[in-house]
Amino acid sequence: MPNMLVELYEEKQKKGEFEVDVEAQPSTVVVEPTQDELFLKWDSTLDDSKHLRGCIVCGGELYQEQAFPQITGIVIVLAFAGAVAGILGLVTTWVMLIAMSVVLVMDIFILFVAKTRLTCYGCNTRFHNTTVAQYHKPWDPDKAAQLKRQSEEPKP
């Protein structure tokens, strides 16, 4: 099994990443490129089948996201350019058809390479190369608001 790739975020800014072997469960890792040592929480963050159940950085809850590769934007631009060229009559029907099929093939390709990643509600850490379990749900605004309220309440 490949190592899980973990990306640390501060607001929207990526501040570091590390790879971790979920089987080995090391208690500390070194974050690139800052070389900071980070303590990981393995207690109750893995389920019996070694699926990630919670955030190993802060212990928070996770949601799943589709991580689309950069190419998606290119395809949208190509499709738009093709449509405009077709409307303006700049290209022949044949060229148009070929271009549209290329875009379609790329679209299907993207569906296959798009990967699901897990993101933490609490600290925005993203987890790649990990198995997504059935109980992971997409981002839920209600849950995010609820967890935010909880984190802002003074701890007893």
Ligand SMILES: [Zn+2]
């Ligand atoms: Zn977290």
